[in-house]
Amino acid sequence: MVVAPLTWSAVTIYMCGDSTMQDWNEGYYPKQGQGQDFHFWFDPTKATVVNRGQGGMSLGGGGLDKKGNTAVGYYDMFFKKGCSNGNCIAEKLKAGDYVVIQFGINDVNYSTEDFFASNMKKMVSDVRAKGAYPIIMSPIRRKYYDSPTQIHNSYRGYPALNKSLAEELNVPFIDMSEMVANYMISVGERYAEQYVFNYATKSEYSNLGSDQTDAVHLQMNGANAFGRIITEQMRAHTDPIVKKLGDYMAPMYQVSVKVSPEGAAEATSINAYYPQGMTVMLKTIPKEGKKFLGWYDGNGNKVGAPSRSNVKSPYIHTFVMGSASTQFTAVYEGGTAQKYTGDGAALTAFPTTTPKSLDDVTFVPFTPIGGSTQDTVKIDKDIKKFFDASTPDTAGIGWTQNEWTGFTGEGYYNLDNTNASFAAYKVKFPGAGYVTLAVRYANGGSSDRMFNAYLDHDYLVSAPPTGGWDKWDTAYVVMDAPQGEAELKIMSLTSDGAPNLDAFGFSIDGVCRVSEGCTEDTSTTILNKVRDVTGFALHGEMLRLVGTERAHVNVFDMGGRLVAKRIVENASEVSLATMVKSAGLYRVVVRQGSAKFIANYAKVK
Numbered sequence: 001m002v003v004a005p006l007t008w009s010a011v012t013i014y015m016c017g018d019s020t021m022q023d024w025n026e027g028y029y030p031k032q033g034q035g036q037d038f039h040f041w042f043d044p045t046k047a048t049v050v051n052r053g054q055g056g057m058s059l060g061g062g063g064l065d066k067k068g069n070t071a072v073g074y075y076d077m078f079f080k081k082g083c084s085n086g087n088c089i090a091e092k093l094k095a096g097d098y099v100v101i102q103f104g105i106n107d108v109n110y111s112t113e114d115f116f117a118s119n120m121k122k123m124v125s126d127v128r129a130k131g132a133y134p135i136i137m138s139p140i141r142r143k144y145y146d147s148p149t150q151i152h153n154s155y156r157g158y159p160a161l162n163k164s165l166a167e168e169l170n171v172p173f174i175d176m177s178e179m180v181a182n183y184m185i186s187v188g189e190r191y192a193e194q195y196v197f198n199y200a201t202k203s204e205y206s207n208l209g210s211d212q213t214d215a216v217h218l219q220m221n222g223a224n225a226f227g228r229i230i231t232e233q234m235r236a237h238t239d240p241i242v243k244k245l246g247d248y249m250a251p252m253y254q255v256s257v258k259v260s261p262e263g264a265a266e267a268t269s270i271n272a273y274y275p276q277g278m279t280v281m282l283k284t285i286p287k288e289g290k291k292f293l294g295w296y297d298g299n300g301n302k303v304g305a306p307s308r309s310n311v312k313s314p315y316i317h318t319f320v321m322g323s324a325s326t327q328f329t330a331v332y333e334g335g336t337a338q339k340y341t342g343d344g345a346a347l348t349a350f351p352t353t354t355p356k357s358l359d360d361v362t363f364v365p366f367t368p369i370g371g372s373t374q375d376t377v378k379i380d381k382d383i384k385k386f387f388d389a390s391t392p393d394t395a396g397i398g399w400t401q402n403e404w405t406g407f408t409g410e411g412y413y414n415l416d417n418t419n420a421s422f423a424a425y426k427v428k429f430p431g432a433g434y435v436t437l438a439v440r441y442a443n444g445g446s447s448d449r450m451f452n453a454y455l456d457h458d459y460l461v462s463a464p465p466t467g468g469w470d471k472w473d474t475a476y477v478v479m480d481a482p483q484g485e486a487e488l489k490i491m492s493l494t495s496d497g498a499p500n501l502d503a504f505g506f507s508i509d510g511v512c513r514v515s516e517g518c519t520e521d522t523s524t525t526i527l528n529k530v531r532d533v534t535g536f537a538l539h540g541e542m543l544r545l546v547g548t549e550r551a552h553v554n555v556f557d558m559g560g561r562l563v564a565k566r567i568v569e570n571a572s573e574v575s576l577a578t579m580v581k582s583a584g585l586y587r588v589v590v591r592q593g594s595a596k597f598i599a600n601y602a603k604v605k
Contacts, residue, residue, distance in 0.1 A: 011098060197216070251275065253321060437479050556588075
């Protein structure tokens, strides 16, 4: 008898959401989205997880123009057949797949409830047309405590709207808004800040260029805690198709955490379980006057270096979860490591609800009339370095041009008048943190040409008319940059296209464009790398000409206006400070005949 082998086709789980769902670049660590490590919860032979979270996106639209028209949103850009990004989820779906849909945070500002509902219905219909299964989740809460037992609803009616749409469309629903609120009540505000949301400091992580106080996004520990809640809700769901996902999950192992002596820490990581392969973060915060001795494993041995090299704090230990339950102790002076006495077995039972801190607490969501309260970081217009935008590293539909005057580099980039045009630039940042992006542009149209400056997240930038295509202005936006290389992608949002792009720059030192070469630069007075080209050099404010014929030096301000010009003889140098009337950032162009030798930005103090 010959028996044909049974073939198993693993289902795919697509995670669709905003920046609280997305994969974050390693340079942002410890920032992480719920979907980033979600694949670890599942047996890879049974289920594949594809995280398609996209930062800054609303389901119903990516922004409103001045006429009130809704620009492209997640459904149009990433999901529907023929979507504008060319990697459409609907075209990849197969029967039996799952699509988890979680939006609402950005829709508060960039959409309407009617438009949200319309796109949700389209998305659910597209999923079902392929024989796949939609799951709607409400958005998570932000770290906003009205009281120790009351979590503010910052996202107006969108949690309730997700629930009502799930009921109307007969779609399985997971109420993450309430589950996360319960979790936040359970752990308290101090723990939520230090262990769940992205509050992190330069003293803790070497990749951070500034301290983080992010009450919206999650750090790794929080993202995985919320992923754990999602899987618990799937295991216990009333819908049998969703509950079936519990059969596809990997074994889970408990990590018990102790503090010795008890009471020595202000806060310490709570007990939790993890699948094999997931990175676990343990953290303790000493009480004043208490001396921390170190983390000890279940055998009573002091642990070695963290598994992640960018962890600096002695209070944090990270390790990759193995295939057995275990225990760790945060040992303070006067304490001892407590040895693990369990059998290491995988868990067989899981919670179905997230406890509140008090048994008699009744959670009543509060909906503010004025919408969400957003944390803001002040724009810094002291731009340390600009780059010529005329030659992107990659681009959609657009052209490098120099027809209009007033540009400061080799030309400018003209994006096509479609909502699919873009220009992308690979840059490298010295550390993670908030930074102001400046984009010098021209908009000869009659209306605002808002564009998306995408850096692992959508940043919508207003570009009002400049009065002509040869008239230039600068737009600013604060973004959260990673450490290391990243891609800045400037995208049009509507069929009117984006403005013409002349240059872009940042408010911190040490940023470089990868295509120009990234080498260490310790100068505090020069914005671009010192470049010696055909006998010319620009060192800070000094322009030096060596061994060549005379040259013409033209100095432009950031509005593209010629403010000074001079003829420089060979073997001589000129101070830019003597050529301009005020301190500031200038574009210096040196020409000899028809040849251009230097076209750099320089800062005059």
